[in-house]
């Protein structure tokens with residue numbers, strides 16, 4: 001008999017009240033566009049949604065923090081950064097691991113400005129490098145082996161999903177034993193990560209609509 005466990009009910013592993021305060025503020029001010037915004041001509045235009053975070057679920061953030069702490073991660077990737085919720089969890093782990101860098105990617109300048117403010121409010125500005133522009137360009141050179149990558153993408157009108165395009169750029173830069181967490185379960189991303197030929201094994205976690213956690217093994 002499957003057991004129903006409510007999401008987001010446990011305490012966060014993050015202890016720093018300054019970080020928790022910013023996370024709580026972002027959660028308390030979450031907004032979602034009206035449904036008809038996704039039917040209009042600008043539904044794929046990231047700039048048209050500059051006021052919305054579309055941020056990760058607290059359970060996903062806590063998992064990112066916990067895994068990064070456990071593996072001693074020092075170089076991690078946040079695709080995409082938006083207003084900085086996922087970057088806060090990553091940057092807190094980098095700081096609490098004794099040092100490291102979260103490399104973020106975000107297309108919309110206004111969101112990058114907000115993310116940088118939120119990281120500064122949390123006292124974590126020194127642990128983040130948020131790159132402005134198209135992640136398919138800005139994440140090509142991460143400067144060394146990556147321990148953990150979040151793939152939290154954005155819908156495109158046609159062709160391969162951004163999640164699929166970005167995992168193909170990140171996979172060769174991820175170390176063996178590194179993790180990838182995916183939020184939106186894009187079918188072509190799942191096909192890539194579940195194909196043993198690509199060197200990953202993964203599980204689908206019951207968080208949101210299904211959160212894929214993959215481990216690089218080869």
Ligand SMILES: C[S@@+](CC[C@H](N)C(=O)[O-])C[C@H]1O[C@@H](n2cnc3c(N)ncnc32)[C@H](O)[C@@H]1O
Nearest residue numbers: 046054055056080082085086106107134135154
């Ligand atoms: C689901 S949100 C990310 C939420 C973020 N992880 C958080 O927890 O706050 C997806 C973001 O992708 C950005 N985006 C869309 N296309 C992009 C691209 N080609 N390169 C970088 N960022 C992009 C959007 O502007 C949007 O902010």
